[in-house]
Every structure is written in structure tokens, then in C-alpha cells.
Amino acid sequence: MSAIRFDDVWKEYGDHIVLERITMEVEPRAFIALVGPSGCGKTTLLRMLLGEEQPSRGQILVDGKPLPAEPDADRGVVFQRYSVFPHLTVLQNVMLGRELRDAKFTARLFGAARRAAMDDAMKLLAEVGLAGQESKYPSALSGGMQQRLALAQAIMRGPKILLLDEPFGALDPGIRADIHVLMKRLWNETHLTVVMVTHDLSEAFGLATRVIALERSRNRPEERERYGATVSRDLEIFPRRSAELRSSVQPAPAGTTRSGKEHQPGRPGALVLKEQP
């Protein structure tokens, strides 16, 4: 749950201006969809949010503080590919975040701590529909399942912001619809602010609270290098969509309904929230 502010952000590679004059506010728990033609800098914007790249000018603020210059555990990410680790089983992939957090030197948990992490990971896996797949390697999963795993892995660590880089772009339409339902639920049940880059307009309008289109205002060949893309449309979805309200970040007592219409018995909806250090 974090507010993000872009303060006159520019991104240039040498003489080539990719993005210019990006100024916008993202309210906490928003679900932003970034759309635009190929090469318009959507992914660059996401990479700057991730901390993988730095703005050439201007700054990005999260909750009023400048963004750290490298990726950290506050910002989870799901890429289109290579999001999960091929050498770890499904369960190990989800447990990894906890192990990295709690075992600084060995990066592995043992005994009771391991069992606790395993239980939480199993619950989360059940929630994203991967029960029974725990001991498989990711390569044995379908594309849709791999992305579910990537979501579970990111959420296990309890990030404040979730960044999605065309996460569902390579999936079949039917599988994509299923994972959209999951994505919506995760957004409702956690305190995430989500920023998603997508090519798919129906996905953007179907999931997001706000759709932001990036576009180059000048696109003649001789102008292309010197003028970057900027925000050309900033559309609030109507009727207004918002994440279900939460009174506190504490997990609810067992059996409490978190999100009435989608509640399933035994689903630990608030599981991930108590992981925030």
C-alpha cells in the first residue's frame, strides 16, 4: 500500500529521449495499467519503478521518499518470462523469499522456522491454485501455472508495490481469463499497489482502476530520437473500481470473510499480510 509520485521524470539514453515530462500521482492500492505502442517506454518506466534503471531527470517518490536506486523487497515483480527459478521446485520457489528474509547468511531455514514457512507457502500455493504441484520443477508447469507461481512467489515476501511486465501476454485466452480472476482477488486481499504493463487493452480496462497510455507526441522519423513518449491519456475506469477496504493489516480471525463475494472456506486470505516486517 504505497503512493507513487512521478515528478517530471525523463529517461534518455545518450541523445535518444525515451520518456519525457512524466508527472503523475498514483494513489495507494491503485491498479495502474500502462499501455501504449511498442517502443514507447512502458517497460522503461516499469524498470525505473523497479530500481533497475534511474531517471535521467526528475525523481520518483514512494510514500514521499525517493525511490532506492536498486530493486528491493518493497517492490515485487512478475515478468513475462524467467520470473521463477528453474532450479527450485514450486514449493522452494515460494519459500525462497522467506528464507532470504530470515536467514541472512545461509539463506536456508531449518527446523520449526522451515516448517512454518512451508505451511505458509503451501497455503499460498493452494490459494493460487497450485495445490498438489509443490514438488514439481517449473519447467513441468504450463505457462499459466508458472505465472501463478511467480505471483505467489512475489506475494510471499509481502511487497508494497507489485510490478507486472506483460505477465499474461504469452498465455492462451482461457487461461488468461482465469489468471485475471486470481489477479483481481490477490489485489483485493493484499495491500498492494499494482502497476502492470500490458499490450492487451481489454486486460487493461478489465483489471485496472486507471489506464495510462504512453505515446510519442511527435513521431516523424527526424523527430523520433529527440522527443520522448509522454502520458497521452490518463483514464479513470468508470464505474469507479477500488480495492476492498481493510480496517487493519492484521490477519483476520479464522473464518472471517475478507471479500464477501469471493470468499472460499479455508482460504487464508490475509496470510501474506502478516509477513510485513
Next chain:
Amino acid sequence: MRLVNIRPGRQTRFYLLALPFLLVAIAYFAGSSARLTQNPNDKLLPALPSMVQAVKQMAFEVDPRTGGYLMLSDTVASLGRLGSALAISTVAALVLGIVIGLLPGANALLGPFVSVTSMVPPLALLPILFIVMGLGENSKIALIVIGTLPCMIRDLAMKVQELPREQIVKAQTLGASTWQIALRVAMPQTLPRLIDVLRLQLGPAWLFLIAAEAIASDSGLGYRIFLVRRYLAMDVIIPYVAWITLLAFLIDVGLRVLQRKAFPWFASVRAE
């Protein structure tokens, strides 16, 4: 049907596999018997019985001078050198390869240096090693390490750099420190690739071993071959060469099996 579409079946595959070996054997024994009918004392292409006799003497009869079985003690000496040298190279390559592949600063510091040292012809350094380290085991092991290590580091660093950038970023978003990335992301994924790199370096390692043993040694497979060369003892040399080839082949197969059993996930990653 086009040749590109003809796939041999199981049985055909076996015959095809055996064919080149068989042809070499036939060529050898034909040449051998031709030479031996002309001159029964010819030593160049000994017949099978005389090689069997020589192997029996080398492998299964106690050598009166040393009191041991020569072929066994030669094999133990050579494999000891090869094993300790490759162990040093493997461990050092794993550590340095990950450091160079993962840390841009280490890459800037050591990458060019490793590339240059991998160009040094190791055999040209052999005299230096003998002068500095003496004629004992150390100089032979050092030669194999010098001959294999730089290439292994370079190859392995490249493999680490080939890990998708997304994985390194993802690990950071899960809160991983540099150490944790090395330990949980880079190293486990480097290990199966290390086996590939090691397999590629087996050939050079044997080359340097035999070379070092040939020049200054008192035991080892290479030593024996170059010793009996003085007596034109082809009946010993040929079985020894076959034995070395078999050992190298078995080590290679062993590493391949290890890779498959220990890293079951790797096959599908490599297939991508």
C-alpha cells in the same frame, strides 16, 4: 526419402556405432598380420596375443623391481595427479567464475586478466614450473591447473552472465543480498554448467598430465609409455593408450550421469 529425414532405428544405431571401431580394428589387424608374415620379429604392429601377454605382465604380475603391479600403480599415480589438479581447478573456477560473472566490478578487474592468461601456452611454462617447484608432484599438478583453470573460469563466468537478468532482479525483489544471490541463485544454477565446462577441459587435462609425466616422472601412465618407447614396446604402448582412452571415456560418462542425476531440472533449461 531425403537423407536429412532418415533416422536410424535402435538396432541400426548400434551397428552404426560399432562400425568405425570395427573398421579400425580390422585395419590394424590386417596390417599387423601382413607385417608379421613378412617379418615375425616386427615390433611396430604387434598381434593380439603379444599385447595380451604384455598386459598380463604389466597388470597381473608383480613387478620384481618395485614389488607392485605396474599398471595399477601407474594408473593410481596418474589419476591422483589428474584428480587433485581438476579438484583445485573446479573449486577455483566455481568461486572465481561466479564472482566474475555476477559482480561487474570483479569482471572489470579480473575478466581481461583471465582472458589473457588463458592464452598463455601452458606447456611453455613447464620448464619454469620444474625450475621453481622441482620435479615432484606439485609441478605436474600445477601444470594441469594452469592449463585448465583460466579457460574454466572464463567459460563459467560467461555461463553466469548468461543467467537471465530477470532472475537476478527477481531475487533482489525477494530481498536477496549479493551473497544470497550468489548462494541461492547463481551457484546452484552454475553447478550443472560447471560439469559441462569440466568435461570440455578433460581432454587438455589429460594432455598436460601425459606431457608432464613424459618429461620428468618416475611413475604414471604417461611415464610408462615414454619409458617403454625406448624399447619400441608397442605391445605395451597400444594397450596403455587404449586404457587411458577408456579411463577418460568413463570419467566423461560418469560426469554426464552425475549431471543428470544431481540436477534433474537442468535438461529442460538447456533445451530452451
